[in-house]
Amino acid sequence: MGARFHSVTCQQVRTLGEGTSTEADLALLTAGEASRCLAMLALIVRDAEAGRHPEANAAAAAWQLLARVRRQAPGALAELLRYPSVGAWAAQVVAGEQETSPSLSPGRLALIAAAAAVRGGITCTVPLPPSALDGGVVHFPSLGMAVLPTDLRHPKAALRHHDGVTDISGPRGRLPLPRRLDTEAPGWHGLQTVLADGGGGRQLRLVIDDADPHRLPADLKPTRQLSPAQREEWRLRIAGGWRILSSGHQRTASEVTSIIRSLVPIAIRDGDMQSVTSRRAFGSIGLSLPADDVQMALTLAHEVQHAKLSALMDLVPLVSGRVTGVFYAPWRPDPRPLASLLQGMYAHLEVARFWRHQRTAATGAAELWYANVEFAKWRNACGQVADFLHGRPELTSCGTAFVDGMINALRAWQNDSIPAEAAAKATREISEHKREWDARHRPTVK
Numbered sequence: 001m002g003a004r005f006h007s008v009t010c011q012q013v014r015t016l017g018e019g020t021s022t023e024a025d026l027a028l029l030t031a032g033e034a035s036r037c038l039a040m041l042a043l044i045v046r047d048a049e050a051g052r053h054p055e056a057n058a059a060a061a062a063w064q065l066l067a068r069v070r071r072q073a074p075g076a077l078a079e080l081l082r083y084p085s086v087g088a089w090a091a092q093v094v095a096g097e098q099e100t101s102p103s104l105s106p107g108r109l110a111l112i113a114a115a116a117a118v119r120g121g122i123t124c125t126v127p128l129p130p131s132a133l134d135g136g137v138v139h140f141p142s143l144g145m146a147v148l149p150t151d152l153r154h155p156k157a158a159l160r161h162h163d164g165v166t167d168i169s170g171p172r173g174r175l176p177l178p179r180r181l182d183t184e185a186p187g188w189h190g191l192q193t194v195l196a197d198g199g200g201g202r203q204l205r206l207v208i209d210d211a212d213p214h215r216l217p218a219d220l221k222p223t224r225q226l227s228p229a230q231r232e233e234w235r236l237r238i239a240g241g242w243r244i245l246s247s248g249h250q251r252t253a254s255e256v257t258s259i260i261r262s263l264v265p266i267a268i269r270d271g272d273m274q275s276v277t278s279r280r281a282f283g284s285i286g287l288s289l290p291a292d293d294v295q296m297a298l299t300l301a302h303e304v305q306h307a308k309l310s311a312l313m314d315l316v317p318l319v320s321g322r323v324t325g326v327f328y329a330p331w332r333p334d335p336r337p338l339a340s341l342l343q344g345m346y347a348h349l350e351v352a353r354f355w356r357h358q359r360t361a362a363t364g365a366a367e368l369w370y371a372n373v374e375f376a377k378w379r380n381a382c383g384q385v386a387d388f389l390h391g392r393p394e395l396t397s398c399g400t401a402f403v404d405g406m407i408n409a410l411r412a413w414q415n416d417s418i419p420a421e422a423a424a425k426a427t428r429e430i431s432e433h434k435r436e437w438d439a440r441h442r443p444t445v446k
Contacts, residue, residue, distance in 0.1 A: 005035075006028060006031060006032040006035060006315060007315075008028060008032075008312070008315045008316050008398075010397060010398050010401040011401070012025050012028070013312065013316065013318075013398045013401045013402045013405070014401040014402065014404055014405040014408075015405060016308065016309075016312060016402065016405065017346070017401070017402040017403065017404065017405025017406045017408075017409075018405035018406065018408045018409050019251070019349070019350075019353065019405075019409050021255075023254070023258070026254075026255060026258040026259065026308075027258070028315075029259070029308060029311035029312060029315070030082060030258065030259065030283075030311070032311060032314060032315045033082065033087065033282045033283070033311050033314065034078060034081040034082050036087070036314060037081045037082075037086060037087040037090055038081055040087070040090035040091060040093075040094050041063070041066070041090055041109060041112070042063070043094055044059060044090060044093050044094065044106050044109060045059045045060055045062075045063045045106070045109065047106075048060075048106040053105075053106055054130075055105050055106050055107030055129050055130070055131060056106065058106070058107040058109070058110050058127065058129040059106040059107060059109045059110070061110065061127075062107075062109040062110040062112065062113035062114075062126070063109065063113070065110075065113040065114075065116075065117055065124060065126065066109075066112075066113045066116060068117075068122065069113070069116045069117055069120050069122055072120060072122055073116075073119070073120025073121065073122055075120070076116050076117075076119040076120030076121075076122075077116050077120070079116075079119060079142070080112060080115055080116040080119065080141065080142060082261060082282075082283055083141050083142040083207075083261055083262070083283070084209075084215065084261055084262050084281035084282060084283045084284030085141050085142075085209065085212040085214040085215045085262075085281060085284070086112055086141050086142075086214075087280065087281065087282055087283075088214045088215070088216070088217075088278065088280040088281040088284075089103070089104070089108065089112075089141075089214040091280040092104055092214070092280070093106065101213070102131045103131065103132075103139070103213050103214070105129065105131035107129025107130065107131050107132065108129065108131060108132060110126050110127065110128065110129050110132070111126075111128075111129075111132055111138065111139060111140050111141065112141055113126060114126040114140060114159045114161075115140040115141050115142055115143050117161060118140070118143065118159075118161050118166055118181070119142070119143075121161075121164065122161070123161060123162045123163075124159075124160070124161050125158050125159070125160050126158055126159045126160075127156070127157070127158045128157045128158060128159065128168070130155065133148070133153050133154075133155075133157065136148040136149075136150070136152075136153050138168070139211060139212050139213060140159075141212055141214075142191065142207060142262075143181045143182075143190065143191060144181055144182070144188060144189050144190035144191045144211060145188075145189050145211045145212075146168055146175060146177070146187055146188055147187050147188075147189070148168065148175060148187070149173060149175065149187065151170070151172040151173035152168060152169075152170050152172070152173045152174075152175055154170040154171060154172060156170050156171055157169070157170035158170070164179060165179070166179075166181070175187045175188075178190070182207075184228075189211055189225060191207050191208065191209055191210070191211060191212075192207070192208045192210075192226075192231050192234075192235070193205065193206070193207050193208075194206045194207075194208060194234070194235050194238050194239070196235075196238050196239040196242035196243075197239070197242075198242045198243050198245065198246025198247065198253065199243065199246055199247065200246070202246045202250075202253060202257075203257075204238070204242045204246075204253075204256065204257055205257075206238060206260065206261070206262060206263055207261060207262040207263070208226070208231065208234055208235075208262070208263050208264075208265070209262040209263070209264050209284070210222070210223065210224070210225045210226045210264070210265055211225060214281070215262065215264045215281065215284065215286075216264045216266070216276075216278055216281055216284065216286045217278055217280065217281075220266055220276055220278065220286050221266055221267045221269075222264050222265065222266050222267075222286060223265045223266060223267055226265060230265075233289065234263075234265065234289060237289060237290055237292075237293065237296050238263070238296065240292075240293030240296060240297075241290070241293050241294075241295075241296025241297040241299070241300060242297075242300075243293070244293055244294060244296075244297035244361075245297045245300060245301065247361075248357050248358070248360070248361050249297070249301065249354065249357055252300075252301045252304065252350070252353075252354070255304050255308065256300050256301075256304050259283060259304050259307050259308060259311075260283055260284070260285060260300065260303075260304055260307065261283040261284065262283065262284045262285075263284070263285050263286075263287060264281075264284055264285070264286040264287070265286075265287070265288065265289065266286040266287060266288055267288065268288045269288075273287070273288050273289070273290055273291060273295065273299075274286075274287065274288050275287040275288075275299045275302065275303055276303075277303050277306040277307050277310070279310040279313075279314075282307060282310060282311055283307060285299070285300070285303040285304075285307075287299055287303070294358070297354070298351065298354055301350050301351070301353075301354045302347050302348075302350055302351055302354075303347070304350075305346050305347040305349070305350045306343055306346070306347050308346075309342065309343055309346050309347075310343075312402075313339070316396075316398045317396050317398070317399070318339070318342060318395065318396055318398055318399035318402055319338050319339045319342070319394055319395060319396065319399055320394050320395070320396055322394070323337070323338045323339070323394040325337070325338070327341055327388070328388075328434070328437060328441075329341055329344050329385070330348075330381035330384060330385065330430060330433055330434070331344055331348055331378075331381060332344065333437065333440075335441055338392070338394055341385060341388075341389070342389070342399075342402070342403075344385075345382055345385045345386070345389070345406060346406065348378050348381060348382055349378075349382050349406055349409060349410070351374070351378045352374075352375055352378035352379045352382060352413070353409070355371045355372075355374040355375035355378065356375045356379075356413060356416065358371040358375075359371040359372060359375065369419075369422060372418050372419055372422035372423075373422045373425050373426050373429075374426075375416075375418065376418045376422060376423045376425075376426035376427075377426035377429055377430055379410065379413055379416075380426060380427065380430055381430055382406070382410055383410055384430075386403070386406060386407050386410055389403045390403060390407065
């Protein structure tokens, strides 16, 4: 069971930068990440066997089950390989971080395989590896977590699935799991799946992952499990944001449905809403609850850009390996390396595009004023960075094509009319940011 090879052309890179990518371009990104995940899982199995790891047999058996899922229910395996926490776990194991957590033992591959088999409706019996029994909490990626009673924390405990019935059983007990695994039941915390309808048949399906230990890096501070009331609050906010994207930002909406698989609630920092993506957890967005539907829509639009560019950078280098130095970014208080500057400009290009469209959706003078200011500010900020990036020798040929694509998008907006007072306010905000940044960082940064 091998991973596929994927290639990308500079023309595809340019269209991704420009924001005119096709469904085929997006499929290339997601397929590339799925293949990368599969390759890492294969490497984990091989290394466990070569190193005679105590859970090498469990990992090998899990690999055989994944191969069976691929034959009998390939869609289920594809979904698991694209689930963010699976790739994040695999990346940590491959990076040699096993000493930081028992959950990074190769035996956890059994839980990944079990989740794939359950999704595919495949009859299976999957012994739970010893590392999964530590503490009695067992996480099945994309499905949820089981809290095992004491009598099930036994070396012969196993997950069984047959005819839609799933349980965890052992010599001294049994824990039945609900038929709908995205619900709650004694001993089971299911991950909530949100189905949001944007009208016109455009539907968004997202998992709210508040349980998997690998849903985001720990330093991003994901929150603990949500209460039922909190889950409903999140569901309503996602639905509201999705309606905005579906009605006025169809291209972005298509990208979100293609790329994003899960949302991870994170803690509010300094009283402000936060959002983040991790290159390891492709397809996931960490965010604190947005204040309103517009902020939810904007966050999805912003963060899907980071996810797309991370996947692209896994396929083709945009910046040469010899780059050093850090540079000014009009959206950050700190200087950024060149690759991060590309990420920031790409995300804020989408922020500008979002507010450009929102001007037509504004329902009052205040909303229209704000949308004009935000569009002008981020269009100008991206223009400054585009001038800096254009022709940089550190960019590869595909990196140059990517920057050219972003510049093409900016050029198409230059003749958009903005009220003079809104444009002046945007200019003042950008200038003030630069003055404050210079006072902190000059002359040590370019």
